[in-house]
Amino acid sequence: ATVNIELKRRVSRFDIDNESAKTGLIIESVSLGNGRNQSTVMPGTLAELDPAGRTASLIQYPTAEGSYLMLPKANQGVTESALYTYPLKDTDKAFLIIKGKYQNPMQKDPVPVEYHLDIQRVPDGGGAATFMDVVANTRYTLHIKEVMEATITAFFEIVDWTSGGGVIIKPDNAAPVVTALNVEGTETPVATKEISVTADGTEKTITLTATASGKVQPKFSTTTGWNIDWLTHDVASYQSEVVDGVTTTTMTFKYTLTADAPYVPVTLTLANESASQDESVYTKLTIVPPATAPVLDFATPDAATGNFNLYDKANNKLTIYKTSKSRITLGASCPFGTKLVLPNTLPWLEVSKATTGPTPSTTGTPDTDVSVATPVEEYYTLTLKDVTASSDVNSKFEIISLGDDTKKLELTVELLDPAITTIELTGTTGGAAYADNKITDVPRTAATTVEVKVTS
Known part of the structure; x- marks a missing residue:
């Protein structure tokens, strides 16, 4: 299993907030006095040192002259990671050693300075500043507010050291x-x-x-x-x-x-x-497994919608009548999924795809329904955009299996004009006649039937 291990630093970090343009102080190095020379691997409570322990364990951290100037944004605001220290106890009475140059506005040239700044803070309830513990995995920001040649005014801000992250360790051979x-x-x-x-x-x-x-x-x-x-x-x-x-x-x-x-x-x-x-x-x-060509299902539109478009499975042909927003929906069944490729020779068709659609009857009624036994998870709706368009023998498109481009179903589109072409009377007319869109001389005797044949 994945093991989340939270690593916590066993050192403390000091950032320095100093703008030399405002304070006149150009910091060149930062060090620590009365610092401890080691830390425990595991977290624990620091013991107070006796005089012998202070002599053996408290040191002044070494520093290289000018090292602070090599840090990003040195003396231009907050300089991060100016100093790392081991944890400290308040009784250690540790202090920062800040060396550099101070530009007195009353003098022409800056003068060398060294400040020993006790690591203290004022208690939350107020009162005199006291030495404080310096805790591992914690970040301390020293905000320098005012500097004079002999003194420095500043305060410490303590914040969580949240930069960085965890380490994800997976046991050897966890994944087969x-x-x-x-x-x-x-x-x-x-x-x-x-x-x-x-x-x-x-x-x-x-x-x-x-x-x-x-x-x-x-x-x-x-x-x-x-x-x-x-x-x-x-x-x-x-x-x-x-x-x-x-x-x-x-x-x-x-x-x-x-x-x-x-x-x-x-x-x-x-x-x-x-x-x-x-x-x-x-x-x-x-x-x-081997891919197969898609198969289609089709639910005959409800006549009440005025949509009489049909899918002829035997001849792989769609019949679409040229009326406004005339459309037909086909369900595609293919375990690999499908894509419909519409050639540029059919600019009068528009295609949309959905995961749901009309369900055909499984009883054979109406007989124009086409039902399949396998899952149907894709539906294509083809809408006629141009009622003046015409089709020919090359008006074809393909529905292709995503598992194998060679496994596909080719369909022919036939556009038909829904206009009525002829009206005529058939069978025994009983003297009735049709002309100029009018039926005349309809017999009035009982049980007489006049059959009208309309062709479109």
Whole structure:
């Protein structure tokens, strides 16, 4: 599993806030007096030093002349990380040693100065300033407000030292490592992440060996609604043993696929039993069956909508009537997903894609419905943009499987004018006649029927 380890610094940090243009002080070096010469690895309470301990443990930190001037923003505001110290106790009576030059406004040239600034602060309740503890993993900012040749006025601000971050440590071999892979009798590179399999109606096997700090267990999954039971784990052949301190697991997977039948790719997750549920230490492979061409379903539009467009499955043809906003929706079923490629020869069509759409009847009524048994997870709506457009034998487009560009379905679009072309009377007219959009001489006798044939 992933282990979050929080590392805390065993030193303290001092930042210096000084603008020489305002204070006249040009700091050249910063050091520490009465500083401790060591720190414990683990946090703990600092003990108060007796006189002998002070002599043995308290030192003045060395410094290089001019070292402060090498720091970013030196004397131009807040200079970060001006000094690092070990933790200090208030009874150590530590002090900062600030050396540099002071420019007296009454003098021509700056003069060398050295200030010993006690590490003190005024208690929250007020009163005289007292020495304070300097705590590990804490940042102290010294704000210099006023400087004279003999004195310096400043105060300390204590803030959390939040810069930096944690360290993520993952136990060795937490994620299973594939060390052997045999696919359908062929040794396959162990770095393979997508394992392609074949479909010929006979049983095939995949044998996989993986190492980890614990037993490796396989899990199958998919992000689609397709069934994944075509792939099975042969539990009887599962083997796991410890070799040279490393757990080695061998697994066998079986399947029998029918050619040209649709199967969805399966994600095979190898999980280390000792890695709990941490997915960052899973190893994932994809078992990829052969791709197949998409199949379409179609729900006949309700006549009340005035939309009579149809899909002819037998001839792979769409009939679209040339009316305003005339449209047709097709459901696409393909385990790999699909894309619709509309050529520039059909500028009069507009395509939109959705994950839901109309559901066709499974009873055969109406007979123009086309229903499929496999999951339909994509719907394409084609809308006619130009009612003056015309189609021909080359008015075609393709819906293509994302698993294999060669697996596709080509459809022809036929545009029809919905205008009425002829009106005529058929059968026994009983003396009735039709002319100039008018039916005349309709017999008034009982049970007489006049049949009118309208062609469009």
